[in-house]
Amino acid sequence: MATLLLIDDDEDLLPDQVAHVFPAPAHRVEVVHTGAEGLRRVADLRPDVILLDLLLPDQSGLEVLSRLRQIDARIPVILVTVARSTESAIEAMRKGAYDYLLKPLDLQKLNQVVGEAVKVAQLMLKQAVVGETPSVDDRTGEAIIGTCPAMQEVYKAIGRVADQSFPVLVTGESGTGKELVARAIYQHGLRSKAPFLALNCAAIPEALLESELFGHEKGSFTGADRRRIGKFEQVTGGTLLLDEIGDMPLSLQAKVLRLLQEQSFERVGGSETIRTDVRLIAATHRDLKAQADDGKFRLDLYYRLGVFTIHLPPLRDRGDDLALLVRFYTQRVSRELGREVREVSPETLERLRGYSWPGNLRELQSVLKQAILRSHGPVLLPDFLPMLSASLAAIDPAGERFDLEAFIRQRLAPDSRDLYKVTLRELDRILLPLVLDFTCGNQARAALLLGIARQTLRAKLRDLGLHVAHSLELDEDRDQVDLP
Template sequence: MPTLLAIDDDPSVLLLLRRTFSPPQVELHTAQTAKEGLELAQSDPPDVIILDIVLPEMSGLECYQRLRDIDARIPVIFITASTNSSTAIEAMKMGAYDYVSKPLDVRHLRSLVNRAFEISRLMKVRVEVAENEQATEAEKQPDLLVGRCSAMQEVYKAIGRVAPQNITVLIQGETGTGKELVARAIYQYSQRDRGPFLAVNCAAIPDNLLESELFGYEKGAFTGADRTRIGKFEQCNHGTLFLDEIGDMSPLTQSKVLRLLQEQRFERLGGNETIHTDVRIIAATHRDLEEQVGRTEFREDLYYRLNVFTIRLPPLRERLEDMEPLVNHFIQKFSRALGKQVSSIATESMELLKKYRWPGNLRELESIIKQALVRATGPVLVPDFLPEELLTATQVAEPAAANDDHQFPDWQRHIQGSLKDGSENLYAETLELMERSLLTAVLKHTGGNQLQAAKILGITRGSLRNKIRSLGISIDRVIRMDED
């Protein structure tokens, strides 16, 4: 249960907060003085703090500075009178998470606190390499990077090499391969681990909102801008900003990010003040940025700025030797939460999992294991507990497995299965499946000749090679398919 500390001398505000945040969702602690609040934060650091900007014996800004000395990673949300927002903005420049004005909008405050809880979790929950798949209580576990295959060993080495260096990192990998976990591991093992870590999914935010999300805006900058808002680059001063799916960023925003990387300064939307920031950027994408550069969809200069150090994550189908520890990890992680006593998986079930193509990678595997645990009635996950869509897909693929690992997929089955799973990235997953089938068909047609295949596809040979590698296509297997 996440913990929330509220520091406010107004009893009516504290009463409202007690009614809004209560167990089992939130454990709330309250203090009416800065001294009492600081003592609570010192003895039992909360996940999030709500702090009144005006306190009787100490200013909110002074209290905030002392809270930062206790733990600078705790997101702090200021409460301010509607006429006193300038002080809250100053606090946000110092690293506060956000502010709300009186009278409090409970729905907005609840949403803000929930987002802050997630930010706090991302910063505090350790990302560690699993030494074995036997877990302790799920709620006491760190988030684990699970895998013993050679490709994952290289990923761990890369994290260790790049984390202490203050350089930009680009993480490349298909959807669901664990790019955010790697970004958090880099942050936590870096010299910025006491500063903030914020994540922005560039694909999930419309173009017209992404710029203001990153750079902030001044009051009156556009219709609806009724107050000044601090952007993520400003919030993340002395910290790390994770830009997920940066390949989906618009050219205009790309140019502004490039300037920030070059000069570490920017202006808010509608503002003239140049703001300096010290932020490390970790970017990630499932796209081929080199190909996007060739199509002028991504700035070449930004690509080279981002591509200082690249970590490539292997898709799940290329690390089947990790399937067993991954499955055991997810069983241990979710059994207790779902009230199940499942301790292992049947050999037959494991074989079925290894036959599946896993277009959604680790995220899809996690969903499949969750579904199986919900259906489970005994201590072992037998095939009957696995989702019907997976059983059907493996049965269809089995007769052709000896000759063709890249059969054209049943799009409708994949789409329907993803809709049932609540996928939030179906477009990208489906495009991946289509792209793999297209490249396999063209390479089969050219007998594995990549130069001819690139010409047919209308892309460069270098881009084709990158796609072959990222999609896990075996040229030798494609040629054998043609001979058979």
């Protein structure tokens, strides 16, 4: 349930509108009519989001905003104003407000902005628990789970950099939990009481990304009808996560590099130098060094970001961590869905171990949720699992061709082990489906083409999670593999 605090002297229209857009019991809306009442109430209520009118009967909304920031700078404050010039609202954004809306309110816009602010609040306030086996009853937030050597190094790395101010680069395949690690760095650091914002560089059109990060001046381009405060200015004093920074255009990378070097920038279309103090965490599933060698990423920015790198291992390389994760997520998802599943059968766990998990933790949670929705009884059985098959499209969630050299480079580290075995397994994930597709699923022909025994091929298929079925086609082997 999200809790909203509305500080506004309008006793009728605005409270009714907010209550209509955010009805109970999914939301709790409290209304106070003066700045003093709001400041008293926020200390006890600890709302997820605050809607604040700039024109209050007892004091200025800007004064209330400053006091709110002193109480807890992590609570997103959305300004509401009738002032069409919006100069005060823009000044509030410079002081750390989350956004501002104009009266009369566009209810669809209100729903969108408040919904986003609630998510931001949850990212800041819900703890990213770091531990080997956190309690499933812990409702405070997400958990980073694992005991394998690679995850132990991740925990140590979080501890080493949390209290520092230099940038951190978090790498790993899609779905490995990079944002969760970024939140753990933020929440265990010196800026944990300051704002935290996350921005996905791949999700924002190139033409808008610069304005989103650095802001723009009125009239700087078509449609720029007012000044906009960017994320680097808005989150000053706090932490900014730039997710999928490998997708940032080269032209914008130069401006980010300058900001890291000088902690200053200019808004789009402006000449005023803006000073800021932001701790930057970057995340990517790409090999930035390989991209830099190909001219797709600035080498100097890579070196600046990569002062300290935390690499998250893919799920398939985490050994017995899979069993820990399966049991933890099964219990958590079962509780969330109101189901009675408390255990995972050994056969189910064996089936899950045989799959390569191209989507990593995100895919594991999705599979378990589907299985629990199909389940009946306290034990999760293999029959409840959805079909697990290694699809060629799933090998790379970004839809790119597999880069073997980049894969090896990412794992060249002093603490790496079994690199030869891991690399051959990754090669098999691509080679075997291609060969079986070419032979229309005929394993005898596929084994002959590969130059290996059919028993060896079957063992590899089981290890990769490709399920063997029998075909009715005229085929000397008759064993077919399920391919997408």
